[in-house]
Amino acid sequence: MPFPIKNPALARALAARGYNDPTEVQLAVLAPEAEDRDLLVSAQTGSGKTVAFGLALASTILGDAERLPATILPLVLVIAPTRELALQVHAELTWLYEQAGGRVVSCVGGMDARREQRLLAAGCHIVVGTPGRLQDHINRGALKLDECEAVVLDEADEMLDLGFKDELEFILSAAPESRRTLLFSATIAREIANLARKYQQNALRIDTVARNQPHADIEYRAIRVGGHEIEQGLVNLLRFHDSRALVFCSTRDTVRHLHASLLARGFNAVALSGELSQSERNTALNALREGRAQVCIATDVAARGLDLPDLDLVIHADLPTNKASLLHRSGRTGRAGRKGMCLVLVSPSKRRRAELLLGSANIEAIWQDPPTAAQIKARDQERLLEDEILTAAPSEDELALGAKLLERQDAATIAAALIRLYRSHLPEPANVTIQAHAPREPFAARPERGPRPARENAPFERPVRENTPYERRTDNAPMAWFRSPIGRKHNADPKWLIPLICRLGGITKAEIGAIRIFDRETKFEISAPVAEAFAAAITAPGVTDLLVEPSTAPGAGPARDPGPRPEKTKFIRPARPEGGKPTEQERRRKNKVLKKTY
Incomplete structure (x- = not known):
């Protein structure tokens, strides 16, 4: 179905760009009931919304004329949330209105503001910009919206998410109340609906995609x-x-x-x-x-x-x-x-x-x-065999050079050289440990609790604290031991050790076995199938949160021979010389003995 465009300049621009079949949103904004009305449009990404509102503006600023009138102040203002989107909209509207004599100026952050001021002063028909830069130009008097006939808010939901509500209200208040307001958004949330009610009049709502419907392509x-x-x-x-x-x-x-x-x-x-x-x-x-x-x-x-x-x-x-x-x-x-x-x-x-x-x-x-x-290597072979370098017709120079190669080398050697040349620019694939994790089963309904048994009046007995306060596995699955130089004196506790071990090693709680916390170190078990990948992860560059290294089971190492214990030597205080005065320490000791005696 061709575009229902009356203006010949826009029709030629669309044909030159290869736009033959309009999308659903483009047909909706060009319908007779949408002409010269405020629009509230929701459409999925990639549906041609930029061209859609560009065509919808034609009835307001172009009418039946083939070229836009000469003007100094802009006729249309388009607001986009990001710099990249604003520049993209600027490029789309430039080719769309080029044959109609349209001048489009972009005003985005990060670009030369003085250059933008000179372009605005020279006159333009359409201004595309981000909220912050547009507000700045309005405050400086470089951008005047006295003759603005339409304002477009592209990706309005994103602008509200980014916190541009105050800037949008300032810009919309600076535009004439008689303008058209076109609001395009991927979703019509409550904030978007409130914005539409405040700044639009008798808006036509257009929904071109079912809600909660994923992109079919x-x-x-x-x-x-x-x-x-x-x-x-x-x-x-x-x-x-x-x-x-x-x-x-x-x-x-x-x-x-x-x-x-x-x-x-x-x-x-x-x-x-x-x-x-x-x-x-x-x-x-x-x-x-x-x-x-x-x-x-x-x-x-x-x-x-x-x-x-x-x-x-x-x-x-x-x-x-x-x-x-x-x-x-x-x-x-x-x-x-x-x-x-x-x-x-x-x-x-x-x-x-x-x-x-x-x-x-x-x-x-x-x-x-x-x-x-x-x-990956099998896929590379398929791509090589289907590459156009093998299917394209060779030129005479290539055939002549090929004949010289065949005189020096056999066909198999030349083919092998071609394969090496093809693979030389390909990055090497990485070694990845495949970890298959079954989906979680739904939680079973919790059985009803019976009456709680009466508590006996027995004295509370605190359990004896052992070196294994945390045991996760009781089966006989093969495990590997690791250690970390963090113990009770460092406030080691399974509550924060388990999440840290899982994050550093890329494993789950189910793959952690016993955890034994000693005074100056902690030893823990890791399931043997993932132990090698865990060891590679904890030794990767940049992992500094916890020092972990392979270890042996507690008590499994060779017995250490302490050797003969050195004899203790008793300190003997040297005798005070005869006739010498007692020291202060001796006087205090004597007084202490007298106090105890009397």
């Missing part, structure tokens, strides 16, 4: 991996899928660490976080869009609104904080009708949290283990 997979092997699992996933990927982390420190690690392994990776300058963030995104980088490690700053058309893979190295973050992160793939894949790395200690998170988003994920080195 995204396949979700939960990857089981040890807590200390998140990085190794990430490396193997990137090698196995070999596609453009966006990896999300929860902190800037994790972004720096993973970015440096992937670069050292040979990946073409870029980083994206709030600590980078705007020019550095733009460079990273352009490298990913243009194919010069294959992997982008990012915080949630990249989760909103970024359009990466060829992105096939999203990986959650750290679990999202909530359902909205999960959906917006994952929505960077599977856009504009393309299929995408979302991988969630889940350690054993966070499995329950991951299940609750996926369940709240109504997502049925496929649980699987990370690919092994053997599976």
Whole structure:
């Protein structure tokens, strides 16, 4: 179905960009009942919302004319939550209104504010910016909204989550009351509805996706991996899928660490976080869009609104904080009708949290283990055999050079050299310990308690304190002993030792055996199947929370020969010389004896 566009300039712009079939949200905003009205729109990520509100504005600022009128003050103001999204909206509206003579100016933090002031003073039709920078330009008098005919709030829920409520109210109050207000959001929460009631008039609500409906074009997979092997699992996933990927982390420190690690392994990776300058963030995104980088490690700053058309893979190295973050992160793939894949790395200690998170988003994920080195090498062989370097028709120069090679070497040697050349630029896969953890069984109903037996009037007897105050396992499963130089004198207690051991070693409570706390050290058992991975985790660089090393069972070491005990020598006080005066200590001792006698 073609776009129902009356304006020829916009129609030509859409055709030049290959927009032939409108999406559901684009058809909804172009319907006759939505013309020149305030709109409250909710649509899933990747559904073409930017082009949708760009087309919806045409009836207000362009009408039947083919070109926009000359103006100094802006006619449209678009507010976006992040710098990246604002710059992306600026680029989309620029090509959409280019043939109509539209001038679009961006105003975002991190860019040259004086340059933005000069562009605003020269006149423009549309201004796109972030709330803080727009408020700053309004306060300085560089941005005047006296002739503003429409205001668009893109990703309004994210702006409220980021704490821009005061800035939004200030900007909306500065615009004329007769303006159109278009509010676009992925979800219509209570705060969004309150904002719409306050600043919109007779708004038309448009819902283009069923509530609690996951993205149909995204396949979700939960990857089981040890807590200390998140990085190794990430490396193997990137090698196995070999596609453009966006990896999300929860902190800037994790972004720096993973970015440096992937670069050292040979990946073409870029980083994206709030600590980078705007020019550095733009460079990273352009490298990913243009194919010069294959992997982008990012915080949630990249989760909103970024359009990466060829992105096939999203990986959650750290679990999202909530359902909205999960959906917006994952929505960077599977856009504009393309299929995408979302991988969630889940350690054993966070499995329950991951299940609750996926369940709240109504997502049925496929649980699987990370690919092994053997599976990755088999996948490399398949890609090599299907590579276009082997299927493309050779040129005459290539055939001539091939004939010279065959004169010097046989075909098998040349093929082996080709394989070595192909593998030389591939990062090595990592060794990952597959830890299969069965899903938790539902909790059984607690049986009703009977009457409590009467307590006998027997004296309370405190149990004798032994060296084994904590025993977890009574079976005969094979175990390995470890020790830490922390004992009773350091307030060692299983209540805080067990979570610390689980976190450092990437294991669960069920894999910890007996814990024996002595005066100056603590010895504990680890299940033998995971003991080797536990030993590798506690000796990894950067693990300084607790010193742990392999040990023997208490009392299992060789008996120590104390040797002959040295004879004690009694101190003999030298005799006072005859006629000498008694010392002060002797006088005190004499007086003490006299007091006891009398």
